Amino acid sequence: MIQSADVFRVFQEHRGDAIVIPTGTSGRHWREFSTDESRDLNLGGAMGQTTSAALGLALGLPDEKVVLFDSEGALLMNMGILATIAGMKPENFCHILLDNECYATTGGQPVPNAQDINYAGVAKEAGYTSAYSFEDLEEFATNVEQIMKDTGPVFVAIKVVPEVENEPIGMRVRVPTRSRAETIRDLQAELGISAD
Amino acid sequence: MVQQQAAVLSPEALVQEFKQNGVTHVVTIPDSETNYLYELMKEEPWLEIVPASREGETFAISLGLLVAGKTPVVLIQNTGMMESGDSIRGMVLDAGFPLVRVVGYRGWNRHGVITDSAATYTEPFLNAFRINYYLVEQNDDSPRITTAFEEARATKRPVAILVGDEYHGFNR
Numbered sequence: 001m002i003q004s005a006d007v008f009r010v011f012q013e014h015r016g017d018a019i020v021i022p023t024g025t026s027g028r029h030w031r032e033f034s035t036d037e038s039r040d041l042n043l044g045g046a047m048g049q050t051t052s053a054a055l056g057l058a059l060g061l062p063d064e065k066v067v068l069f070d071s072e073g074a075l076l077m078n079m080g081i082l083a084t085i086a087g088m089k090p091e092n093f094c095h096i097l098l099d100n101e102c103y104a105t106t107g108g109q110p111v112p113n114a115q116d117i118n119y120a121g122v123a124k125e126a127g128y129t130s131a132y133s134f135e136d137l138e139e140f141a142t143n144v145e146q147i148m149k150d151t152g153p154v155f156v157a158i159k160v161v162p163e164v165e166n167e168p169i170g171m172r173v174r175v176p177t178r179s180r181a182e183t184i185r186d187l188q189a190e191l192g193i194s195a196d
Numbered sequence: 197m198v199q200q201q202a203a204v205l206s207p208e209a210l211v212q213e214f215k216q217n218g219v220t221h222v223v224t225i226p227d228s229e230t231n232y233l234y235e236l237m238k239e240e241p242w243l244e245i246v247p248a249s250r251e252g253e254t255f256a257i258s259l260g261l262l263v264a265g266k267t268p269v270v271l272i273q274n275t276g277m278m279e280s281g282d283s284i285r286g287m288v289l290d291a292g293f294p295l296v297r298v299v300g301y302r303g304w305n306r307h308g309v310i311t312d313s314a315a316t317y318t319e320p321f322l323n324a325f326r327i328n329y330y331l332v333e334q335n336d337d338s339p340r341i342t343t344a345f346e347e348a349r350a351t352k353r354p355v356a357i358l359v360g361d362e363y364h365g366f367n368r
Contacts, residue, residue, distance in 0.1 A: 041263075046286030049256035052248075053287060056260020056268070059221070059246065080249025084257075088246060181292065184263050193265040 002137045004098050004160040005029040010141045011067075011096075014148050018094075019057070019064055019187065023050045024071030025105055026098040026160050031177065038190040042180040048077025051095070055085050058093040058152075061191070065092050065148070072099040072119065073111050079122070085153050086127030093152040095123070100162035108164035123155035131155040203334035205359060207233035210298070211240060213341040214269060217296075221246055221261050223254040224271040227300035233271075251276030252283035255295070262293040270297040274318040274358075284325060284354070294348035294355075296341075299329075301358045306333070322356055329356035 004026035012033040021041045022030035034040050043053040054068040075081075075097060085093065101114035124131035130150050134140040140158060147156055165172060178186070188195055210233065214222070223246040226234055237243055248254045251272045258268040277284075277299050288295055303312025310316060322329050328347065330340040344355040 043256075043260065043263075044286075045290055046252070046256060046283045049252060049283050049287055052253040052256030052283075053260040053263075056223075056246075056257035056262075057264050058260070059244070059257075060261040060264025060266045078250065078253065081253055084247070084249045084253060184291075188263065188265070193263075 001135060001159045001161045002140065004100075004163070005032065006137050007096075007098065007140065007158055007160065008033045008069075010137065010144060014144050015067070016065065016148065018067045018148070019061070020067050020069070021050065021054050021057070022069045023074060024069075024098060025163055025165070026071060026100060027069050028175075030069065031175075037178075038186050040183060041187050042178065042183040045180060048074045050074060051078065051081045052084070054095075055081065055088065055090065055093065058090040059088060062090070062092055064191070065094065066090075067094045067096065070095060070097045072097055072101070072114075073103050075119070076111055082123050082126040082128070082155075086123075089129075089153065091152045094147065094150075094154045094156070095128070096156040096158065098158055098160045100160050102162050102164065104162045104164050107166050108162055119157040120155055123157075128153045128155045131157070133157045135159045203336070205332055205334050205337065207236045209335045209338045210341070210359075211236055211243075213338055213345075215240070215242065217342060217345040218267045219243065219269050220266040221258075221268040222271050223248060223257045223261070223268050225249075225251055225254065225273070225276055227271070227273040227302075250279070252280040255280055255283040255297075256287040258295055259287045259291050259293065262291075262295065268295065270295065272297065273300040273314075274302050274321075275314050277356075278314075278317065278321050281321075281325075284327075288354045289325065289327075292352050294345075294352050296344050296348050296355050296357065298341075298357045298359060301331075301360045304358070304360045306360065318358065327354050327356055329358050331358045331360050333360040 008030050019039045043050050058066040102108045102110050120131040120133040221244045254270045261268040303315030344357050348355040
């Protein structure tokens with residue numbers, strides 16, 4: 001397993017000007033490494049639907065690279081989206097799954113079939129152009145440049161160390177971040193998209 | 197005795213309303229009575245169809261398209277809309293974008309007794325989410341579709357069009 005922060009540290013070097021959508025507990029580390037906040041987007045807000053929203057963005061901005069850092073708990077809630085994405089064939093879409101095998105925000109309970117499911121295999125058979133699996137950081141680092149060049153939709157499953165939260169929600173330390181509305185506003189300004 | 201032809205909402209009228217209101221994408225799961233509409237939409241070069249796997253996706257995909265500056269419409273059946281509650285809450289109502297959904301009103305009829313629970317709960321569902329809606333049954337009602345688009349744009353909220361297609365005008 002890989003520390004999710006290390007995934008982001010390695011990825012940042014190859015980000016280019018891609019729009020990056022981080023989700024889940026692991027995704028929080030992205031802000032420690034991102035050097036272009038105006039192209040970071042929060043599309044969370046409904047159970048398992050960030051993947052769908054990221055697809056919509058990729059379809060609407062075919063000239064922009066869109067990279068989603070998904071989580072396996074969210075993907076399991078809406079696995080049909082893999083077929084939807086594969087069917088639409090967004091060439092600009094890179095779908096990276098940070099798989100910690102559990103619901104980290106609720107105490108670390110395992111997701112269904114946590115250790116045996118092959119997400120990259122499911123994505124590939126659903127029709128993604130290419131699919132990768134990594135459990136070793138160096139292997140990911142070796143391949144990430146090619147992954148970012150691949151014609152999408154590309155799927156990348158990475159096993160990451162769970163960062164389980166057990167404190168009551170009201171007692172958890174929260175780092176201030178931009179709201180979803182603020183990230184949308186900033187991205188639209190960056191791309192010259194009218195908000196009206 | 198003169199037989200009166202049943203008044204229907206033609207798919208051509210619906211597509212014309214989409215064009216008139218600048219729709220770029222139809223995010224959809226086919227309704228049981230919309231096969232001809234689907235065929236018609238596929239022929240339009242200005243319109244992209246995004247087939248989804250589950251209705252909850254349609255609202256989230258639409259949010260992504262709206263962020264990208266596009267004008268999507270969700271086209272689903274009332275049963276699927278009810279499946280989509282959390283997506284409607286989190287990806288539409290909380291997001292503050294205008295989004296029109298066209299909803300096949302399965303089970304609805306004007307002249308008989310409604311026995312299908314899909315119809316029984318459709319309007320209470322929309323009312324629970326405080327989403328305004330317009331009933332469209334025939335071509336003469338189609339200006340209501342433009343009204344829905346105008347209202348959605350003005351309020352930056354979702355608006356629903358319920359297609360009470362009692363005579364199956366979308367099915368040929």
